[in-house]
Amino acid sequence: MSTTNNPSFVLRAIEDVVFEERPIPEIKDDEALVEVKKTGICGSDVHYLVHGRIGQFIVEKPMVLGHESAGIVSKVGKKVKTLKVGDRVAMEPGETCRSCEDCKRGRYELCPDMIFAATPPYDGTLARYYRIPADLCYKLPDHLTLEDGAMMEPLSVAIHSVANLAGLRANQSVVIFGAGPVGLLCMAVAKALGASRVIAVDIVPSRLEFAKGYAATETYVPPKFQEGETKIQYSERNANLMKTQLGIEERGPKAIDLVLDASGAEVSIQTALFIARQGGTVVQVGMGAPEIVVPITTLLTKELTVKGSFRYGPGDYELAVALVSQGKVDLKPLVTHRFAFEDAKEAFQTTRAGKSPDGKPVIKAVISGPDVSPHDLS
């Protein structure tokens, strides 16, 4: 096993990925070099592979993929006091400027100079080594695995939405649209924070079955479209159906305090606005249709609070590590597929297909670092 090279998994253009030998990154005094051991594949990684862009982020030169990673510190800069060689860490993959208005007012996720792993033009973490500011490394307690560490990234997305932006309190009730990885993690966070009801909505029954066994208290499958119905008509009918089937009311203890959309689907977002209580909160975390029709009068007369949620900000990674460490969120059931580094292409194909050749649905596929066995769950 050689640790003097830096094999990297590189996206060159649409549908064109290769393994490349890259130089081992040099670190600055306040940075660490981390040997990457586990990396989860995200919808956004697959999106760049298939479409070469997300919004204004366009792949114009070869880029290393991956941003959901954990590893072992192999080198630290002279000024680093918080880390030492050998520490097992989860890596927050967004490096901010620290001096702009957004950084200084505590909303660093909005930093215009964000350097985010595997968002063009910046390289990601699917390599042997990754260079990172030391304060973006979060030490993992001994009883957590490096896979848990990689999963802190999507968990932080959920924590940012549910705990930070929505400010969910104990005994509140929540509806979550979309039972993919982020939706499931939002359910887990809502449950961990003491939600009374966690209602999962998805069009795929097998996903709801999983959600029920994982963190949802109830599930709901939306009906089919009726002929001639507009999306907004459908969504209002869907919300009314949900109210009857699940005993949801506009006010009082049976009302829904918080709705999260982790699907990005227009009808889900519309239904979210119809189903939230008077004075309730709706948080958009799923990225999907860029423009939709909004029932604005409903939003206005119910005085809804609507928030957008993008990545994570101050305190989110810390809370993620704490909730998993305390046993309040279990990340293990979400890792459904594991691949060796040299099988990274297959890992992407599997995530893209949504299932492996044996028919098993993918929730999260994890790629091990070079020379790390996918079966190594330390």
Ligand SMILES: [Zn+2]
């Ligand atoms: Zn991601």
Ligand SMILES: [Zn+2]
């Ligand atoms: Zn900034």
